[in-house]
Amino acid sequence: MPANIKDVARLAGVSSATVSRVLNGSAGVRTDTRDRVMAVVRQLNFAPSAVAKGLREGRSGIAGVCVPDISSLFFMDVVKGLENTLALSDYRLVVCDSQNQAKKERENCRWFLSGGVDALILIGPMMEQSALAELADMGTPIGIFGRRMDHPNVTSVAVENRVTAYRATEHLINHGHRKIAFITGIPGVTDGDEREAGYREALAQYGLPFQPDWVQVGNFTEEGGIRAFDTLLALPDRPTAVFTANDEMAIGVLTEARRCGLSVPEDIAVVGFDNIRLARLVAPALTSVNQPRMDAGFRLAQNLVQRMNGSADPERIVLEADLVIRQSCGCKWST
């Protein structure tokens, strides 16, 4: 339906080659011809088809991003970091939502690759490692946030989950807690698994017995946190503190605790992971592990831009994370 280059050529009485030259500012077009063509371009409100252009030039100027959930504040911060950096090199960022389904994620990624994106970025990928490797084999530069991957075509950025989770658990132990529960994400997603490992390690280090009942599966969502917390509450031997694999679930714990008449941190202490924007806004404000996600996006984008230039190789970047202390853990000196 929209006008194409031939329409413009016909109306301006020139060939499509000339129109193309005018549009791309190539030299060697007479001024009056240029003016005549531009007049028609404006009249038709013509814009050259990015599809045809991409096909011809073999370069789209697009970086595709797959996110598991487009309404996740946490992931969107990473996207913002990517966006700002990629925009500097004139790449456009387009985002697809995988709705927390590994299948959709695979489809979106394949579609991006077949659509000729110049780079593909996966945020918190859910698909299996082998499926990921298959995508990486296709040759387009790939970036991953939130999972470490050893592949000659993948730049990955992840935080030091294990060590940081260890410290967060340690923090609760130092508050005198002996019965500390952990709410996991989706088993198999490395991020959550590593955090659980850090939690277990801290318990072991401090000689606290590991209680299988105190590890409940959430699914990184508020609802998952609520369900997992309900299970914990029903236990004969209730924990006095909960550490969750992400903030969404911690917020679930907070709201469910309020609903059950438990006060945080007096009856139950809560520590989250991610430090999303909500963490400082909820009541009580949530103590959480801060992931430098804007920075992560920046580092990832930077490396990808260089890879597209051919001026850098894939990297494996590991970032430090730190505990932001607020009210939910029971610290007196909280902000």
Add this chain to the structure above:
Amino acid sequence: MPANIKDVARLAGVSSATVSRVLNGSAGVRTDTRDRVMAVVRQLNFAPSAVAKGLREGRSGIAGVCVPDISSLFFMDVVKGLENTLALSDYRLVVCDSQNQAKKERENCRWFLSGGVDALILIGPMMEQSALAELADMGTPIGIFGRRMDHPNVTSVAVENRVTAYRATEHLINHGHRKIAFITGIPGVTDGDEREAGYREALAQYGLPFQPDWVQVGNFTEEGGIRAFDTLLALPDRPTAVFTANDEMAIGVLTEARRCGLSVPEDIAVVGFDNIRLARLVAPALTSVNQPRMDAGFRLAQNLVQRMNGSADPERIVLEADLVIRQSCGCKWST
């Protein structure tokens, strides 16, 4: 870099036409040929170029969405609604972030259109009406959330801003407030303007004088809300209640009030607009106007799908919104 159909054809010892037939499941290919081709397809991990396909078929199967801010919870709910509905008709949704810049929004939209999307959806558009009309003239079906527009190619969905804002203001008046401030969004964005109109109308109706100082410009962000509220606090005659054009700004008011040692709703009552997820999570929980945004996304997507089939015309949809009463307005019977 990725394999193309000719590579497959060569390796399988057939023509590209046969490969295409195999890939699209067309009849009239011998079983052994089909198997041979499929073996090569799997071996090369081949996926047909969506670019070339789109160019040839004149249909991309994509709906493009432009959002002003990809980390806005409110807008993303609308996107979710769109996504679910469009997925049923096998359209893929791709999202571009305009980073609250009208210029980027225009660029993204033009790029989407030149990229051959089958439909373009603008969420809370910031660009001028004339620029919007220019896009609409290009022929691709357009959907808009959050602004009413009369154009033969635009389906728009918006809530009844004026009436609802009137009711929200009325609610504060019924609580005994006489000095009610309003924090606007970005002047020129119809949504915010209409809400302001409703606010003024309520004041007039109840015989309360309109105080220009009590209307402060925010920009739909938390920071904007904070700045506007600071200005209000510095006034010789301080308001006792604040109504904001969206929740983000209301949350700014809430945090700033806490920082200044003012308690909500005792010292200052607050009512927001949008009922984002944060509204029920902040302390005190925010009374806010609920926009049925999933439903909005659903209605918008539904009409667009029909328009793409050619089985419907553009519509102007107006939805009802209702006030969700929580704690920040000072109601005793709050949830």
Add this chain to the structure above:
DNA sequence: CGCCGACTTGAAATCGATTACATCAATATC
């Protein structure tokens, strides 16, 4: 007057996939 070079412009190939049409072989039919 004729030739050369500079400057404009157009014709045609190209990118990767789809598809109408042509071709060819093998079988069926009289």
Add this chain to the structure above:
DNA sequence: GATATTGATGTAATCGATTTCAAGTCGGCG
């Protein structure tokens, strides 16, 4: 045994833009 029919496959045009190469026009200069 010659021809019609069916089935399987290849050839080439097409989508819209870019770009190389060729061709055309014009002026200048001998």
